[in-house]
Amino acid sequence: MTLKARWQQILSPDRLGAGAAPSARERTAFQQDYDRIVFTSAFRRMKDKTQVFPLSKSDYVRTRLTHSLEASCVGRSLGAVVGREIIDRHGLEHVEAADFGAIVAAACLAHDIGNPPFGHAGEDAIREWFKASGLLECHDFTPAQRADLARYEGNAQGFRIVTRLQSPANPGLQLTSAVLAAFTKYPRPSHLDTDLDGKSGAKFGYFQQDAEAFRRVAAATGLVERIPGIAWRRHPLAFLVEVADDICYLIVDLEDSARLGFVPYATAEVLLADLAGDSVNGGRLERLSDPKERLEYLRAKAIGRLLEGAAAVFLETEENILDGGFDGELLGHSHLAVPLQAVLRVAKECIYVARPALEIETAGFEVLGGLLALFATAVEAGAGHGRKTARERMLLKLLPSQFLGHDGEPDADPYVRLLQVADFVAGMTDSYAVDLYRKLKGIDLPSD
Numbered sequence: 001m002t003l004k005a006r007w008q009q010i011l012s013p014d015r016l017g018a019g020a021a022p023s024a025r026e027r028t029a030f031q032q033d034y035d036r037i038v039f040t041s042a043f044r045r046m047k048d049k050t051q052v053f054p055l056s057k058s059d060y061v062r063t064r065l066t067h068s069l070e071a072s073c074v075g076r077s078l079g080a081v082v083g084r085e086i087i088d089r090h091g092l093e094h095v096e097a098a099d100f101g102a103i104v105a106a107a108c109l110a111h112d113i114g115n116p117p118f119g120h121a122g123e124d125a126i127r128e129w130f131k132a133s134g135l136l137e138c139h140d141f142t143p144a145q146r147a148d149l150a151r152y153e154g155n156a157q158g159f160r161i162v163t164r165l166q167s168p169a170n171p172g173l174q175l176t177s178a179v180l181a182a183f184t185k186y187p188r189p190s191h192l193d194t195d196l197d198g199k200s201g202a203k204f205g206y207f208q209q210d211a212e213a214f215r216r217v218a219a220a221t222g223l224v225e226r227i228p229g230i231a232w233r234r235h236p237l238a239f240l241v242e243v244a245d246d247i248c249y250l251i252v253d254l255e256d257s258a259r260l261g262f263v264p265y266a267t268a269e270v271l272l273a274d275l276a277g278d279s280v281n282g283g284r285l286e287r288l289s290d291p292k293e294r295l296e297y298l299r300a301k302a303i304g305r306l307l308e309g310a311a312a313v314f315l316e317t318e319e320n321i322l323d324g325g326f327d328g329e330l331l332g333h334s335h336l337a338v339p340l341q342a343v344l345r346v347a348k349e350c351i352y353v354a355r356p357a358l359e360i361e362t363a364g365f366e367v368l369g370g371l372l373a374l375f376a377t378a379v380e381a382g383a384g385h386g387r388k389t390a391r392e393r394m395l396l397k398l399l400p401s402q403f404l405g406h407d408g409e410p411d412a413d414p415y416v417r418l419l420q421v422a423d424f425v426a427g428m429t430d431s432y433a434v435d436l437y438r439k440l441k442g443i444d445l446p447s448d
Contacts, residue, residue, distance in 0.1 A: 003322065006322055008093075009221060010221055010236060010237070010322075011100075012178050013029040013176045014177050015175065030176060030178065033106040033175045034072075038109070040166045040173065042113050043109070044065075046064035046113065047065040048430055050361075062253075067252070068109055068111065070248045074108070074244040075108035075241060078101075079103060079237065082100055083099065083100025084097035100237065103237055104182060104240045107183040110162055111241060112158070114155060114160065114426070115154040115157075116427075117364060117426075117429060118430060120154075121364050125367075126152040128369070130372075131150050139415070144189055147189075147191035148208055151204070153205075155185060155186055155203055155204070159206050177217045177221050181221040181235035184217070186203040187205050192230070200234045201226075223235060224324035233327065239321065243307075243329075247331075255299050269298060271342055275305060275339050275343070277305055285297060309334035310330040310331055313330045313331075364430075370440075371440070372422070375425070378395035380417075396410070400424065404417075
């Protein structure tokens with residue numbers, strides 16, 4: 001297959017479960033995907049989900065929602081830059097640079113939609129609870145089903161949300177295959193007989209219940225197989241999604257941390273200036289006396305330069321990426337890798353271990369573990385595994401019907417019913433999880 005034909009397939013507008021997507025110049029299929037994501041309840045809930053600082057009282061600090069919007073902006077620009085060159089190189093027909101940008105922007109918009117409360121600490125809390133609960137040994141799970149719960153992954157939850165849980169009657173949002181494949185940074189299941197190297201094998205991107213849906217996405221976009229029907233190399237534009245995410249979380253986390261006092265403004269300014277390099281207008285920077293304004297200016301310049309560097313690496317290694325031979329980080333291979341590593345070191349030493357973040361994330365283990373214990377015990381009893389107590393009957397009534405079987409009772413399949421409990425808890429916002437936990441534990445009682 002020629003590179004031109006490969007790209008035409010990679011940009012597949014076919015909608016999962018709905019066939020070819022109707023499109024118009026005014027609003028393409030990929031732009032429609034962006035809009036569908038924006039209007040979901042799962043996207044709105046990210047306004048109260050941790051980015052770095054959980055339950056922050058500051059209205060300045062980013063949430064998962066603002067982070068995702070910023071990443072989508074960077075992703076749109078990055079995709080359009082790459083797309084313009086790819087179209088010129090291969091003479092792609094009926095494709096515009098804006099299509100590349102729209103695919104990456106939509107995937108960026110949804111990239112954190114599966115994150116549970118309390119960020120990555122929430123993922124750890126869910127994993128640890130399932131491993132300690134004893135439930136994984138109580139049922140005849142396959143190794144892959146057991147790994148789905150023991151290695152619970154927000155990326156796989158995100159794929160599940162957009163393909164199944166949102167608008168379940170459809171099912172899912174029926175996004176285009178190009179957007180779904182670009183969204184899936186880890187196109188593999190939770191359990192494999194052998195480990196996979198490279199970035200695409202570091203985590204997993206779909207649960208067993210959603211494996212067939214991803215196989216259809218992989219086939220539609222022509223992903224390179226690593227293990228036939230089970231694991232694949234990344235969709236080329238997934239590398240751009242990763243870049244947009246990395247740029248935004250590292251650079252803006254640094255900005256947020258300086259604003260909150262965890263990193264000195266002078267330190268943040270030096271780090272951003274190293275990234276911005278000669279793109280900085282010295283005269284304009286000197287006219288800015290407010291430390292916040294200086295940081296905002298340097299942040300914008302640093303993002304622009306990182307975007308250019310990532311695009312250059314992608315275009316230089318295009319054929320290797322398409323063949324599946326490249327499976328690293330674009331930014332790690334750019335000329336800005338060294339100053340970016342300096343930002344990462346500061347983030348690890350000063351930002352991600354900040355006491356307020358650690359205190360609330362640690363409390364998140366208690367909150368999420370407590371909620372999982374309550375509802376998992378209730379659905380197990382409701383499925384016939386023991387006599388239901390009055391409290392368990394009440395808890396089942398509190399569980400939305402979306403997270404129960406078709407008859408309004410816990411699903412007969414133990415894997416599905418426990419996954420549905422995880423769906424319910426993972427979908428909560430930080431504040432709602434804390435509030436519900438306090439009420440169910442009798443710490444706070446509902447008021448009139």
